[in-house]
Amino acid sequence: MSIRHGLLALLERGPSHGYQLRAQFDSATGATWPLNVGQVYTTLDRLERDGLVAQDGAPDGSPDGEGRIAYRITDAGRAEVRTWFGSPVGSRAAPRDELAIKLALAVTTPGVDVLAVVQTQRSATMSTLQELTRLKVREAADDLAWSLVLDSLVFRAEAEIRWLDHCEARVARAAARRPTVPPAAATPAPEAAPAGKRGRR
Amino acid sequence: MSAPVLELSGVTREHRQGDLVVHALRGADLTVAPGELVAVMGASGSGKSTLLHIAGGLDTPTAGQVLVEGQELTRLSAAALAAVRRRSVGYVFQDLNLIPALTAVENVSLPRELDGVRGRQARAEARAALDEVGIGELADRFPDEMSGGQQQRVAIARALVGERRLLLADEPTGALDSTTGEEVLRLLRARCAAGAAGVLVTHEARHAAWADRVLFLRDGVVVDTSGPVTGAESLLPAGGGA
Incomplete structure (x- = not known):
């Protein structure tokens, strides 16, 4: 962190x-x-x-x-x-806490597109998960020990994505309860998703 | 690269409820080539099942184009569309829809017979499809004589039988345990590697990770796409740290 x-x-x-x-x-x-x-x-x-x-x-x-x-x-x-x-938190170089802290700060910093922060991380973690799956299929198919180690990384990445899904749902629900957005002190990240167009169901 | 099997461009689907317009899908683009498996993820209500139904000609977009093997589905007559659905597209749904009174081989050959293929040939194709998914020896069993994973294989064989090159799967691992679910994905993956194009809708990240690409949908909009990382450098944080 x-x-x-x-x-x-x-x-x-x-x-x-x-x-x-x-x-x-x-x-x-x-x-x-x-x-x-x-x-x-x-x-x-x-x-x-x-x-x-x-x-x-x-x-x-x-x-x-x-x-x-x-x-x-x-x-x-x-x-x-x-x-x-x-930018996403690296899966090797940084402890997981950085992600929790980043999101805690993102929801309390004005003008940050939290859903874009969540999605950036989700894409990065999904890429890691895809790569782990490929390794498992190609190289660890007949090696039970390695396959199980890869599984542990797979489940960890999956847990992170599930938590991100949960964060997204919580943020969307909180936003629906608070109709006016506070004035932005910072512009959102340039690659931010078009959050302004989100429909309200 | 060979011509895509599935091409969606600018696909929008609106539902009207009185004065209220609900966008199930807005301006979605998706191209799937032979050999590719693409996963679609998103929360409930994000439009992922709508996308799959439109790709398979089971639902019609309000705007945009849908091409299956080069044919624009929205321009086809009802009869021609039904023919594309039967001949080009295979569906695997969470609810397997196997007919309990028919054996595995009869379940798989039924769509071919409905398509006008003679009974003997349809059954030969069905046996080949069951062999391909690894349960050739269970061909004469009824669904309730098989495990959940075996039943799912029958459903996949039914989706594959004939010359169908577009495979659409909606939560195909449904209620299966994690090991059996993984076998189903291995099978889908292998079918795509053999030349089919696949679209897999799932809410399980672990299953989506079997795909070449993962599309993320939020409120009917494709917000991002991810592919596998290919080197350690992409696992490093891009923003720099302390």
């Missing part, structure tokens, strides 16, 4: 201090992955170095009355958030 992207997604909603960011992160993700404030400030330093956030307020970056420095997201930072929401 990338703390960088988590903090950037939170800053998309408006400027914040490190302490506020930590509290917002915990509340957005149900405190399943608590951050310490040191991690938050280290990450903010790196984000600033990379031009993705900037200090908000006085041009000299002087702290407010309580000694805290607020940060705001830059255009480059917004682009980075869009890329993050627009």
